[in-house]
Amino acid sequence: MPHISQKGQRMPESPIRKLVPYAEAAKQKGHHVYHLNIGQPDIKTPEVALQAVKNAEIEVLEYSHSAGFESYRKKLAKYYQKHKLDVDFSDIIITTGGSEALSFALGSVMDAEDEIIIPEPFYANYNGFAIANGVNIVSVMSSIDNGFALPPIAEFEKWITPKTKAILICNPGNPTGYLYSEEEMKQLTDLVLKHDLFLIADEVYREFAYDGFKHISVMSIPALENHAIMVDSVSKRYSMCGARIGCIVSKNKEVMNAAMKFAQARLSPPTFAQIASEAALDTPNSYFEEVITEYKERRDVFIEALQQIEGVKVTIPHGSFYCVAKFPVKNADNFAKWLLEEFDFNGETVMIAPAAGFYSSPNVGLDEARMAYVLKKEDLISSAKILKEALKVYKNIEK
Template sequence: MPKVSLKGQEMPESPIRKLVPFSEAAKEKGLKVYHLNIGQPDIKSPVAALDAVKNNIPEILEYSHSAGMESYRKKLAEYYQKNDIEVDMADIIITTGGSEALLFAMGSTMDNGDEIIIPEPFYANYNGFSVASGVKVVPVISKIEDDFALPPISEFEKLITPKTKAILICNPGNPTGYLYTEEEIHQLAELVKEHDLFLIADEVYREFTYDGGEHYSIMNVSGIEEHAIMIDSVSKRYSMCGARIGCVVSKNKAVMSAAMKFAQARLSPPTLAQIASEAALDTPQSYFDDVIKEYKDRRDTLINGLSQIEGVKIAVPKGAFYCIAKLPIDDADRFAQWLLENFELDGETIMVAPAAGFYSSPNVGITEIRIAYVLKKEDLIRSIEILKEAIKQYNNQ
């Protein structure tokens, strides 16, 4: 019998989606499931983006340019310039989501067996992208006790080998919500210059910062133009996850030339979604002001509720819309499945993402979960009530 590839065997399951069959079974039994496991906002997409698709259906749904529609790239460059990121259209390649942008970045900078250093916990799919690209993830652990701040630069330096090609960060962070400071970004910039590495920054949550914090892009750092690669997406910014439109941005011409060959190999990003994404760039600031206020209220509701559950330790997020919570249980994977299979509170339960899947180090984060606070406050309050009772019953089994 033919066998699947070693790469296929090593591809990790998504901690965000692997419990979906259990969720579906719970719903078939009549339970209501509150989805805290996935960063799918319930915020409405901008009307302008949806109207652009309704009102601009072409007679022929053609390929776009492999780098994306010129009008979109030009307008996107103007958006970045308004945000003090000085790039032009030639520095941007539109991709099928931020996921493809990361694959292009890895494929353009690393070969089989090369290494990429990533502070963990990190977005779980970085593991999958690395397996697909033949790249080895080398984790440097950040700690919940420090709210998952950047580990000391000395810890990065210990891990650099001749195989190291890049450092990857997510800012603000998924799954931690940590917002890197300007000083931390500059520390990383000095490190990649000293060791001649790439610095890849996943900045898809740039708009979502709280408590007076400001996002600082790697593209703002002078002197690392040849090192810096930015990943971006419309998914979270405009609540358009299903559009699957992202981009890879860099001033490094060799990197962008290589990425363009990957872009040509997959032909082009989705045409209708680009039309919507271009229109979304006209979204007024008031939209973001309202969204950020809503997420801050949800974050505060979640943190206040979790802090009242005995034995729960939380890292307070300063950006994005995720939180890591350490629970007084033995195993978060087992607990998350039990929540869907064997527990309910008045016909309701919750679905969470076990945080071990957001690490690449073994046996780390096994009692932690990631919570996405993308539900309205009433649902978050109810979810916290369910979690509190569930922990009690689980530990009394």
Template sequence: MPTISAKGLSMPESPIRKLVPYSEKAKKAGTKVFHLNIGQPDIKTPEVALNAVRNFDFEILEYSHSAGFESYRTKLATYYRTHGLPVEVADILITTGGSEALLFAMGVTMDAGDEIIIPEPFYANYNGFSTASGVKVVPIISGIETGFALPPIADFEKRITSKTKAILICNPGNPTGYLYSKEELLQLAEIVKKYDLFLIADEVYREFIYDDQPHLSVLNIAGIEQNAIMIDSVSKRYSMCGARIGCIVSKNKEVMQTAMKYAQARLSPPTFAQIASEAALDTPQSYFDDVVAEYKERRDTLVEELSKIAGVQVAKPRGAFYCIAKLPVADADHFAQWLLESYSYNGATVMVAPAAGFYSTPNVGKDEVRIAYVLKKADLIQAVEILKNALEAYPGK
């Protein structure tokens, strides 16, 4: 019998999606499931984007340029410059989601066996992208006690070897919601310059900042123009997760020329989704003002309600729409499955994402879950009430 590749066998399961079969079974049994497990916004997609697809007149659904439509890239460069980022059309390559942008970034900067340093917990699919690229993740743990702040820069230096090629951050972070300060980013800038590394920044949540601290892009840091690679996406900004449109952005011409080879190999990003994404750039600022205000209220509600539960510790996020909560359980994986298989409160239960899958270090985060506050305020309050009662009833404390 033919055998599966070692790389395929080592691909990790998604901690976000692996419990879906249990959720589906619970729903079929009549249990209402509050989805706190996945970052699928319930915010309406801008009408201007939807209308662009509805009204598009065509006779042939053609390939686009491998780098994406020039009209879209031109408009996107203007968007970035309006937001203070020094970006030109040649610095942008459109990808099939931020996921493909990350795969391109790893492919461009690293060979099989090379190493990438990532502060953890981190977006779970970084593990999968690294495995697919043959790259070794070297994690540095940040803790809930510090709100998941950047680990000491000395910890990064201890892990740098001849195989280290890049540092990857998510800012603001998924799953923590942490927003890196200017001082932290400048520390990272110094270390990538010192050791001649790439600094890859996943900035797909840049619009979702809730307090006074501003977002600083790696593209705004002087002196690392050749080191910095930004990953972006329309998924969360415009509530267009299904569009699967992202981009890789860098001032490093060699990076972009090499990324183009990967882009050509996969032909082109999806045409209809680019049409919607280009139109979405005309979304008025009032849309974002309303969305950010809504998420800030949800964040405050979630953190306040979780803090009322005995034994629960939560770090208050400054951006994105996720938080990590430490629960009084021995195994959050088992608890999350038990919630769907064996528990309901007033005919409902909750679905959370066990946080161990957001770490690369084994046996870390086993008592933590990621919660996405993508539900309306009333639903969040009800979901946390279910969680509180479930923790009291759960036998695996």
């Protein structure tokens, strides 16, 4: 019998989706499951985007340009310029989600066995993207004790080798919700300039910043013109996860020429989703004001409820819509399965994402879980109540 590749064997399961069969089984028992595991907003997609697809008069569903519709890229460049980012449409390639943009970035600047440094915990799929591209992740640990702030630059520097090609950050962070400060971005800028590295920034949550904190894009730092690669997406900004439209942005022409070859190899991004995404750029600012206000209220309600649970440690995230909590359990993976398989509180339970899958270091984050506060406030309060009651029972089970 033929064998699958080592790459296939090493490809990790998603900590966000691997427990889906357990959730489905819980629902078949008649239990209601609150999905804290996945960042699927329940905010309505802008009507202007949906109407654009409904009203599209298309007789032949053709390929688009490999870089995406020129009209969309020009409109997207204006959006970035409005946010004081000096981006031309020629600096943009539309991709099939932010995921493809990340893969294009890795493929364009790294060869097999090259190294990329990432502060952990980080978005779980970075592990998969690295394996698929033959790239080695070198992790630098952040800590819940200081809200997952940027680790000391000395920790990055001691891991830089001739194989190091880039540093990757998610800003604001998934799974932590951490938003990098101006000083932290300056430290990273100085580091990549000193060692002639790329700084890849996953900025798909750039709109979601709270408490007066400001998001600082890598594309806003002039010194990084030849070093910065930005990854973006419509998934969270417009509550359009199913559109699978993102983009890779860089002013480094060599990077974009290489990325274009990857774009040509996959032909083109999806047409209808580009139509919706281009139209979504007409969404009024009031939409974002309402959405950000709503997420901040959800965050406040959920974090406060978690902080009142005995033994649970969680910090206040200032961006995105995630938090990482430390639970009084030995293994959050086992706890997450138990919640779905064996526990319910008044016929309800919750699904969380064990945080170990958001680290590349082994045996780290075993007692942590990522949760998304994308549900209605009353559902988040109910979820926290379920977790509180579940932990009272579980402490007698896990000994």
